[in-house]
Amino acid sequence: MASLPRHQIKLTNRLAFKLTVWVGVSLLVLTTASAYWAVRQQERSSIERMRQAGNWFSDTVKRATRYDMLKDQRQSLHQVIEAMGRQPGVESIRVLNKKGRIMFSSRAGEIGRMVDMESEACFGCHFKDRPLERLAIAERSRIFSLAGNATEPGHRVLGVVNPIYTEPACYTDPCHVHPPEQKVLGVLDVALSLGQVDREVASTTRQVVFYAAVLSAVICAVVAVFTFLFVNRPLTSLLGATRRITAGDYDQPIVPRTKDEIGAVAEAFDLMRRGIKEKTDDLECGRLQYQRLFEEVPCYISVQDADFILVAHNKRFEKDFGHSVGHHCYQAYKGRDSRCPNCAVAKTLADGRVHSAEEKVIGADGTPRYFLNLTSPITDREGEILAVMEMATDITDVVRLKEELKRSEEKYRLFFDNDPNPIFVFDDATMEILDANNRAADEYGYPLPQLIGRSFLDLTPASDRAQVRNFLSLKGAFLSTVRQQRAGGEVFFVNLRASYGEHMGRKAVIATTSDMTERLQTEQQLIQAAKMATLGEMSAGVAHELNQPLTVIAAGSGFLSKLLSRGQNPTPEQLMQVAREMTQQVERARRIIDHLREFGRKHEVRTENVSLNQPIQGVLGLLGQQLRVHNIEVETNLDANLPLILGDANRLEQVLINLIMNARDAIEERRRELPELQGRIAIASFVDQGQAVVTVSDNGGGIPAPNLDRIFEPFFTTKEVGKGTGLGLSISYGIVRDFGGGIKVDNRPGQGATFRLGFPLRQEAKT
Template identity: 45%
Template sequence: MVSVTRSLTGKLIVLIGGILLVGITALSYFAIANHRDYLMKNLLAQGDKLSTTIKLGTHYAMMLNSRDDITQIITNIGSQEGIESLRIYNKEGQIKFSNNQAEVDSVTNIRDEACFVCHRVEPPLVNLELSERTRLFEGPDGFRRLGIIAPIHNEPGCVGECHFHPPEKQVLGAIDFVVSLARTDGEIITLERRLMFFTAFIFIVISGAIYVFMVKVIRKPIMELVRGTRLIARGEPNPDIDVRQDDEVGLLASSITSMGRAIAAKQAELNRQRDEYQNLFARVPCIITVQDRNYRLIRYNREFAEKFKPRPGDFCYHAYKNRTSKCPDCPVEQTFATNRSHTSEESGPDKDGNMRHWLVTTSPITNEAGEVVAAMEMCLDITPRKELERELTKSEQKYQAIFSNIPNPVFVLDHETLNILDCNQSVEAVYGITRERLMSSSFLDLFRPSERERYARELREHEVIDRAVHMAAEGRRIFVTIRVSPSEYGGHKVWLVTTSDITKRLETEQKFIQAGKMATLGEMAAGVAHELNQPLTVIKAASGFILGRVGRGQEVPPELLADLAREVDGHVDRASRIINHLREFGRKPDMQLSPAQANDILRRALDIFSQQLKLREIEVVFDLAENLPPVMADAGRLEQVFVNLLINARDAIEERWAAAPPGDEGKRITLETRQEDGQVVIRMADNGAGIPKGVMERIFEPFFTTKKVGKGTGLGLSISYGIIQDMGGSIKVDSAEGRGTAFTISLPRAEDGNG
């Protein structure tokens, strides 16, 4: 049980009851006092009236000086209930009349209580207020007595022949009567008792009501709230607080219930975070320890326990490295000294004697006062990383050696400026320029000045740049194939550029191409001879005609002579064109790509070859597109490709007709050009013997041929393939054995090739 002083109900009852008791008591006191005053005033008024009545009743007898009548009146009045004594005093204090005959004619002390009211001064007072003429005193029976003195004044009617009182005498005597207040005091006591009983009754009733109210409305809900708060303190997630009130206590209960749920949710979250932290601490894949100032292990995670199996109270240096004293450069010691985190790398043998490497990070742990009481040390075993670093160093050294000794020049270029950041030793052997000199220059300096802007774009846009011209030492010109790939160097974007010196290869190719041209010229010899024989025959006939006329002495008419001269001049020009064409076709120039019209080159190739086709009754069908855009090509070499394909078409047709003439089908070569997907397409088809399927994939290989021995070298298609590739185009073949073959060449347009 809770003591009254510790109980809210008891405190409220004591407080409210005390206030109520004091209030009712004060009310009762003032009520009794007011009632007593009222009774006293009423008694005084009645006493004053009684004294007046006595004076009036005895006035006539006194006027007649009838003592018997006065005595009888005094006796009758004094015999009434409650009147203790009734006296009439004269001026000298002698009792002249009394309801007690024994005291008649006795003299009282003029200074006693009854007379002192008037005789306290000289001369005695004449007029006094009623309150001054009243006295209260206690009788022998314990009850109070009320005494009133009423002066008997010398009235005008009292002066005359029958009385001896002179007029100047104002007071003749006094009437003194004493009334018992036993009844009045009894009523007052009864009233006081009733008020006390009423006060006690009201106090008990109100206190009981307060108690019941407090128990029902306050104490019981509070105890329920206390029970609920204790459940919350124990971690109860949903405390059942049974308070069904729609007042502040009910609101408080609802708030506590909500608070309990919120606290339970927060506690659950804290528990989850704690469990998560403990789980993370235990399972984090690195070593974590907590150490005191003596480097003793206070706590450690699972990784540390599994790796080092420490003993209880073990020291960190002993558990880590089996040492008997702390490490010389201990980061934990630095953390305790500076109150800050520290990081370091440490190496040393582990408990098994194996050399290990750790990345150590320490952090201070403080208490509520901010004092460092422990240090957390996290160690990450970086032994594998260290081994990888050693292997990487070896690998870098190895690849640096490879980089330096690659036979082809390798350049590392800045991604933006194309300046040479690094290069290998091969650049000096190929270019004849020292590595130190190249390191302070731009890669574009290796190109001819007029080509640097174009190659600056191509280096960023193409992976391979073929047949580029570089300027080596002493103005020497070399042809290179450039391969470009993006990379990183020192954490920055760079271009990794490899160059291959193809100068000798191109010279060899030139020889093969020239040999192919000579072979082609040999194949064209009969047609060329016939082409030249026709103008020579015309010239011979014209000169013979003139010589014959001159020998016979005949004049040649000027008009005829002019016609013969014009005919001879035209055929000389034709022979000159054929010879110049053969000379241009057979010369050995460097390949220079420039805009060229594929239709014109195709017609030129057919000009020196058409006579052979006519002799063999081979029809040439043209399907050439008009307004064909120019292509980027070397016109001479592209003509060589067309001539090689025409020769192959001629031979294939001859081979088929020699084996078995197909009947009414005529010999035919179809030449077609068109624009397709941004490129110019040249298609050359024949209806010859075709190519067997088994050898289709090998026709572009050097020295491979399907012709009979002595009929071909196998270089024509191989050289043609290389020429087309060098021009950035492609060549494809489609053949059906016994029905014919079609070669399709695609070349980039001139504006695309320059882009």
Template identity: 45%
Template sequence: MSARQAPKAEAPSSNTGAGIDANTDADIDIAPGTLGEGGMEMSDAMYRNIFEGVPCLVAVIDREFRVVKTNRTFDACLGSAPGRHCYEAFHHRARRCAVCPVGETFADGRFHTREEIGTYKDGTRGHWIVTTAPVADEEGRTVAAIKMCLDITPRKRLEEELAHSEEKYHAIFSNIPYCVFLLDPETLAVRECNDRCMTNYGRSREELLGRSFLSLFPMDEAARHSATLRRPGMINQARQVRGDGSVFFATIRLARCAYAGTEVLLAATTDITKRLEIERQLIQAGKMATVGEMATGMAHELNQPLTVIQTGVDLILRKLREGGELDREQLRTVAELMNEQIDRASGLINHVREFGRKSDLRREAVDVGGVLKRAFGIFREQFALRGISVDFRLPAYLPPVEAEMNRLEQVVINLLLNARDAIETRCAQDPAAGKRIEIAAEVAGGEVRVLMSDTGPGVPAHLREKIFEPFFTTKDPGKGTGLGLSISYGIVSDYGGRIEVLPPDAAPIPAHDGASGGASGGATPQTGARFLIRLPAAAGKAEKKI
């Protein structure tokens, strides 16, 4: 290696030039060096080929900012430029650029890199990565600068599209009308959340990020939801806690997705507190309509205990009027009988009063068999007077379900009253038709299933779905609100169950050993309506004997 070549390997910015003449198109005299192993020297022709062949725009610019040399790529893209000012050749400008990397290189003799937008000779504009390097003479003075422009237009276009996509994503993410949390799938820590989370939960972003999502549940419910939150699905009517300690109800939808190169758990929560309050008001309105029916049934139910009490009172008064002695044993028997009937009447009144109260949204383990018989108890005498028999076919044991007893009882009462009306409608047209309701239950597939069948006219196939719509009724005007089945559908759905109308030929629930029955017995009705209620059995609860 010659003494002239060594400095060029150590200090690329000190490349030697043979004098730059802005008025000539002479080649730059760049001293040859070594190339690879074996000490093969690079000829001037090879340097020229490299200069011409590099896939970027290259121009040599003198200290007057005039282009003195360009490569083939430059000429093809920008046209012939020697003698023109660089700002004219690159940018079609009439004066120097405010920020000029060539000027910066002349000022400090260093490399400079920046992005620029230039104009090609066909008028299109391109994005460039621009690098300028000094060209020094033998005395180390910067006599020219090399400007190299690499076209990055496709990359910039992708960056702009990505930025637009990111902007659109953030706009959607931030303004979506429900809370969205991105959670660590293992720890359930909040990794990201949108603006709605801060509004609904009354907490700042700093308070939410890094916090366990379980901490947004009441303390006594967090452990119960720990496993559920790690699986895709939905949690309905989950209680959530705001920063001020107030509680609201939410539906939580869970899904796994990719975020920033890792898998996260997406939890979208919707505040349903207002909706639940409206539903409660609607259910309460339905209850009040049902209470009217219950009052009629209660009148029949109270008639028997009142008759017994009246008979006992008449006996005592007659004895007193006649001046006869009251047999102590007879008096005790009459008093005990009257007391039993008073308890019965009091129980009926308390039942109706309790039923009419607003239901709590809290759930508890509810005995389905007990609810079925409790609901029927109000109408026992009324149904008997109308000649309608009710047969219960219940297994000896049924697991409880997670529900609220009064709301579940409302579902059963709605179905009983609909069955009563349907039976009487059919009997008005066909007096020979039977008057019978069957209530059967079973446990299957982790569900408690209740099937109520009647001997009414049934539900036509085209109405089996429509029948659950609000305000839909097949009764004559003034004889139904059209809310009973709609409310029942909503209540059962809230408990994770389903209510549906089965076709007449659907398989009945089989009889059970030790089943509790009603007065009539007989085969399951095949001609009328058949409503099936399916509720998930409460996990980990003991079975309840009926």
């Protein structure tokens, strides 16, 4: 069958035409852009040289006329300007005074005229109410156009304005009247022709356009010839052969015209032609047999010959991978250059049995897909295998889920096993430990298999289990200073963090513990040292507090002694009154001593429900008299219904003592400047935005701005040597953070400072 006439392909659809047009247009755009840039660069460079030349020429004119100007020799000055104005390329030379009047000009008709101060020549210096005395060259120059006439065409002109400054000779010479404060006497305006520059730019433009056009034409011609000889002719021949095969003509061989990729395609097509010719008759018998199966089975079905070339495929295959008949299966939809290593089709071709395999293929959109393939042989009447039918089921989603699950498991184990803190996963209801990392086994002293299945509460001392159980039942996120117990019975303190979710279909808790025993021990030692220092400072106030009940007791005993010395027996009412008063004073002294003993001794670290009012009142009981001795008034505004928080009253008391002692020191420091200052410390407790809040304010001098960001750093202090360790606020900050709270400072330099402590409320109190 003859090939279709070549002229049936439109010229605009031919590859040579498209490639030539695109190359030509691209080259034209690039050369035009390059030419425009080169011309503009030349123009800017030429104008800049003219601007420098104009400035140089202007300075030359100034120096040439300086003597005539100093001596006021107007006639000579006119002659010099006229002579220099007649030089080639000089349009005009003008001298203007500061009021804009043209005093001298190479054009005699302009002398005496006034120039508008808002014109191009003047606006650079007079755009403000006061004229500028100094301007750069670019700001003193302008380009404008002159209209042409019968003898000379129009052209552009470069104007350069050069200020004439006052010199000492201008106001010291008897013949001049210019005052010294008049900095600028006028300006010298020089206009130079840009006609030569414009002609050079026009000439360059024409040359560049000509060379660009010639270059584009030559390259387009070369591309067109190359495409016609090496692409169009082989493709036209191959296209004709393809159409013959499509029409059923398998007799005429396909002869490769080139040895490049197009030749290889021609050889492949010829191989396909021969294979199809040999198999067509035999396959036609079985075509109707499996045609319905092809179209109705909900999977990808293809038929491949012994060379793994696709002979047929169903519509679903074509929809996802395109029409691929005649192509090798591994190229069409498996994204390979050679046969698959575990090819089920090859196995079926070898033994004639049914085989299955899982394979990765590349879809039409370029994304990888996974299939479970099942192959079955197609035989002729004699039982010879003609082809293999392959049915592929898409399992991409299953494989991806499997891979994602594997990656998720690997990531989970990586984070889980390498976390520096013990991690437990336990059942939300029964608290049975479902999983734990190696760090948990090492920290708690149990082999990992013995931890799994144990109750999480077994790791907590019996006295603290109710607290942990309550925390978890309320879905708490952070619990500070929780006691834990190792396998050998050793008790240590941790911060417990918990999150809630699901594990293997069960509601679970993910708990992380971080050992803070050493930090607590160090902190307790520092707190105890600070307590001892505080007790030393309170000694005078405490002595005064104890002196009052002792004085009352001494007065009562003295009263009884005096009656007895006079031979008078006290009445029962008198004895009862004296005994009652002495008992009250003894009780008062006992309470003071008990509070001192309680404050001074070391406390076991543990958290419990506590009201912030409790440590406030305890601190004021200890420091109240001392503050009165220092002439400091204490104002309290405590919320009687303040909700409870989770904390330690003794540790919170230490925080408040640090803040109050710092407030006292700040007031004493300010009294060095204001001896008459009446010291005042205000303490308040209230609820704000779901938190229990305590504020401690003073009217001292505030915190210096450079120190504000460092006040919570360990060992940072502004006190004199021997009067502070710099640990008070650092310890206070750590204690507040341990109880889930925060501390902020409102600093008022020269007026005082306010420390604000905020703690989360117990969840029972929110409901």
